[in-house]
Amino acid sequence: MHSNRLGWWLLAPTLLVLFLFGAVPFFYVVWLSFHQWNPFAVNPEIIYTGADNFRRLVFDSGFLASLGVTVAFVVFAVLTELIVGYLLATAFMKDFPGKAIFRTIHTLPLIMAPIIVGSIWKLMTTPSIGIIPHLLDEWIGYDLNIGQSALAAFTVTVIMDVWHWTPLVTLTLIAALVSLPADPFEQAQIDGAGKRQIFWHITLPMIAPAVVATVFIRLMDALRTVDEVLMLTGGGPGSATRYLGVHIFKEVFPKTNYGYGSAISVIVLYLTIVVCWLLYVGMLAPRTKK
Amino acid sequence: MKIAFRAGASALALSMAAGLATAQDITIEDADWWSEAGTKFDGVTLRGVTESTPPSNFVSDVLAPKFEELTGIRVDVETTSWDQMYDKAIKDMEAGTGIYDMVYIEQDIVYAYLARDFLVNITEALEEHPELKAPNYEEANFTSFADNFRGAEDGDLYGLPMEAFIKIYLYRKDLFEDPEIQAAFKEETGHDLKPATTHEEYSEIARFFTAYGEENDMDLWGTTAQAHTGHPASWYEYFESVAPTYGVYDWGINPDENYAASVENGGEMNSDAAKEALTWWLSMRDLAPPESVQSTWTEVATTFAAGRVAQGLVYGENAAWIAADDTKSRVVGNVGVALPPLEDGVMEAAESGEGYIGYYDGGAFGLPTTSKNQDAALLFLQFMALPEVQEEWAMASRITLTSTYDAPKVKELDEELGGYYSMLRDQGYLFKGAPEYPFHRQVLEATAPTFYSILTGDTGVDEGLDEMARIAEEELTTLGYRQ
Numbered sequence: 001m002h003s004n005r006l007g008w009w010l011l012a013p014t015l016l017v018l019f020l021f022g023a024v025p026f027f028y029v030v031w032l033s034f035h036q037w038n039p040f041a042v043n044p045e046i047i048y049t050g051a052d053n054f055r056r057l058v059f060d061s062g063f064l065a066s067l068g069v070t071v072a073f074v075v076f077a078v079l080t081e082l083i084v085g086y087l088l089a090t091a092f093m094k095d096f097p098g099k100a101i102f103r104t105i106h107t108l109p110l111i112m113a114p115i116i117v118g119s120i121w122k123l124m125t126t127p128s129i130g131i132i133p134h135l136l137d138e139w140i141g142y143d144l145n146i147g148q149s150a151l152a153a154f155t156v157t158v159i160m161d162v163w164h165w166t167p168l169v170t171l172t173l174i175a176a177l178v179s180l181p182a183d184p185f186e187q188a189q190i191d192g193a194g195k196r197q198i199f200w201h202i203t204l205p206m207i208a209p210a211v212v213a214t215v216f217i218r219l220m221d222a223l224r225t226v227d228e229v230l231m232l233t234g235g236g237p238g239s240a241t242r243y244l245g246v247h248i249f250k251e252v253f254p255k256t257n258y259g260y261g262s263a264i265s266v267i268v269l270y271l272t273i274v275v276c277w278l279l280y281v282g283m284l285a286p287r288t289k290k
Numbered sequence: 291m292k293i294a295f296r297a298g299a300s301a302l303a304l305s306m307a308a309g310l311a312t313a314q315d316i317t318i319e320d321a322d323w324w325s326e327a328g329t330k331f332d333g334v335t336l337r338g339v340t341e342s343t344p345p346s347n348f349v350s351d352v353l354a355p356k357f358e359e360l361t362g363i364r365v366d367v368e369t370t371s372w373d374q375m376y377d378k379a380i381k382d383m384e385a386g387t388g389i390y391d392m393v394y395i396e397q398d399i400v401y402a403y404l405a406r407d408f409l410v411n412i413t414e415a416l417e418e419h420p421e422l423k424a425p426n427y428e429e430a431n432f433t434s435f436a437d438n439f440r441g442a443e444d445g446d447l448y449g450l451p452m453e454a455f456i457k458i459y460l461y462r463k464d465l466f467e468d469p470e471i472q473a474a475f476k477e478e479t480g481h482d483l484k485p486a487t488t489h490e491e492y493s494e495i496a497r498f499f500t501a502y503g504e505e506n507d508m509d510l511w512g513t514t515a516q517a518h519t520g521h522p523a524s525w526y527e528y529f530e531s532v533a534p535t536y537g538v539y540d541w542g543i544n545p546d547e548n549y550a551a552s553v554e555n556g557g558e559m560n561s562d563a564a565k566e567a568l569t570w571w572l573s574m575r576d577l578a579p580p581e582s583v584q585s586t587w588t589e590v591a592t593t594f595a596a597g598r599v600a601q602g603l604v605y606g607e608n609a610a611w612i613a614a615d616d617t618k619s620r621v622v623g624n625v626g627v628a629l630p631p632l633e634d635g636v637m638e639a640a641e642s643g644e645g646y647i648g649y650y651d652g653g654a655f656g657l658p659t660t661s662k663n664q665d666a667a668l669l670f671l672q673f674m675a676l677p678e679v680q681e682e683w684a685m686a687s688r689i690t691l692t693s694t695y696d697a698p699k700v701k702e703l704d705e706e707l708g709g710y711y712s713m714l715r716d717q718g719y720l721f722k723g724a725p726e727y728p729f730h731r732q733v734l735e736a737t738a739p740t741f742y743s744i745l746t747g748d749t750g751v752d753e754g755l756d757e758m759a760r761i762a763e764e765e766l767t768t769l770g771y772r773q
Contacts, residue, residue: 043770127583150746234518235520236519237520256380
């Protein structure tokens with residue numbers, strides 16, 4: 001009993017910090033999402049509006065368009081990162097000359113701030129001065145202009161995200177692959193299983209928890225992407241790359257539409273939880289039941 | 291926001307003035323007065339918040355130490371991103387916490403602050419406390435730009451300007467004065483090659499140079515265009531620099547008609563003139579370098595400095611480095627300055643005070659009513675507005691005091707800039723800042739997606755401006771300005 005009380009006292013500072021910086025802002029945003037508040041409206045007071053903000057969201061074409069492009073962005077970015085990350089992880093499991101240097105270089109994007117990543121890619125993709133449009137024009141005669149083409153802008157934001165975050169996936173999967181026992185693979189080989197069979201029936205099921213955890217992390221990150229895209233395209237051309245994070249940023253900061261912006265944030269959080277839960281149920285829960 | 295994004299381009303300009311200037315370089319007259327005035331505030335520390343731009347760094351790195359040296363009052367200036375700056379300042383003033391004694395106010399947000407009574411009436415405060423008025427500080431010395439920071443009813447100052455500049459028409463003198471090019475232009479158009487005064491002339495020159503660049507395999511285009519398809523810079527260029535030259539003022543919103551934006555309700559956002567202006571501007575965008583669809587004010591300046599265009603509308607704060615700094619600009623000594631091209635009747639309207647021909651931008655420092663050190667802050671605000679301090683900033687194309695025009699350094703640079711300072715002094719009154727709306731960013735952000743859609747061609751000009759007028763009115767209704 002005595003040690004239990006001491007434990008709580010020792011935990012108290014951490015719990016207090018978590019409550020102040022985690023729970024309080026969260027509940028404040030939830031509370032705000034049921035209000036109308038714009039400090040620069042004629043009435044700058046916080047007015048309770050019930051579920052109006054959420055009702056408005058359903059018919060807000062700007063939000064729905066933003067949701068659409070965000071889903072596409074997340075699917076393409078996370079899937080590509082997973083595939084490329086796995087291929088790199090398996091490559092790094094083998095020895096080859098210069099492996100250490102290559103692995104270090106490959107990890108470098110991870111330590112860069114998103115705003116810097118956005119700046120670098122902006123510099124590389126600006127027509128006339130960017131290296132990428134220059135090379136594409138020289139090699140295949142393709143005129144890349146992400147200020148003009150919605151598809152090009154979308155594709156470049158996906159590639160930028162893949163470039164920035166694939167190393168994280170690689171590192172996580174290397175950790176998972178390294179920890180796998182050798183026995184099942186040896187037995188499978190003795191039984192005559194091919195590489196594809198080994199991957200689908202042994203490797204993938206065994207690293208599934210790591211894959212799901214990685215997908216969770218990347219999914220949550222991708223859903224709230226702001227800095228890189230804001231710097232690279234500003235959400236354009238038009239609204240082609242106005243992902244949810246950018247949309248919320250524009251509602252909350254420049255428009256000072258705190259109530260509505262909070263409602264969008266709450267919905268995005270809800271969607272993130274739902275998607276993660278579906279992934280968990282789809283990939284891990286059946287294994288757990290067995 | 292605009293200034294924040296322009297920071298990159300103006301960094302060099304400020305380094306010319308601010309970067310090289312140190313606290314030791316600035317000699318303050320009446321140093322004894324400042325020392326005496328500071329004795330009352332022993333132990334006081336002033337806190338300010340501003341965006342991280344070269345002028346703000348000049349305040350924190352040069353002026354604050356100099357002020358502390360003179361008065362003993364410590365000044366901590368927090369420089370951060372544009373959005374964080376406004377977020378912090380607004381929340382501090384809204385909650386009344388009194389953290390900040392000075393806040394940066396860009397010209398376009400001052401009306402929002404005034405509407406919320408966030409700012410101290412500086413004129414009145416100095417009248418009530420004559421012992422705090424610095425000997426060399428004169429409110430009458432401010433240029434007409436200071437009018438942007440005056441209260442609508444009392445005419446008093448609520449912010450002391452620290453930087454101001456106009457958006458001007460820059461052209462390449464070397465190209466315009468080249469006999470061969472002049473002959474080719476004459477042959478093709480039947481006109482003499484000279485800076486345009488009308489949109490038709492401007493288009494003719496733009497078409498000629500874009501074709502000339504192509505024919506001669508040069509990286510040369512006929513005009514700049516601040517036409518980013520996802521950044522407010524394009525919205526600003528159209529509404530604040532192009533639409534006024536067609537006689538569409540204050541974004542086409544009519545405060546006298548219940549803040550109407552649509553023609554139907556008494557506004558002009560979707561008027562024929564507005565549609566003509568946007569159509570013209572888009573046609574210029576198509577003659578501009580390919581990077582224009584990703585260009586904000588920063589890239590427009592660098593495009594001009596790289597010698598890639600023959601003419602364009604460029605923020606005046608960049609004029610100094612484009613015209614004079616050969617480490618960054620390829621067109622040093624070849625820059626001419628002129629007024630923007632206009633439709634018939636616009637100049638007359640501007641001269642009579644009923645209209646304007648372009649954008650007058652800048653910013654000021656204000657004193658929050660929630661400040662706990664208002665008297666000491668009044669001293670620092672005046673300090674920044676002293677003629678001897680302002681002369682340093684003028685070297686980067688920013689002038690807020692009439693006396694600064696007479697400074698020898700400024701006169702010298704004026705010649706290199708093709709008379710930019712003279713234009714600012716003599717014709718600055720023809721330009722105007724953002725309209726006096728407390729809902730500046732709200733309307734911009736509400737209508738911007740449709741505007742970008744027009745730029746990408748997904749929405750037509752007529753249909754798009756009609757939609758923007760509708761959205762603007764809807765937003766103004768939501769905010770409570772339209773009844």
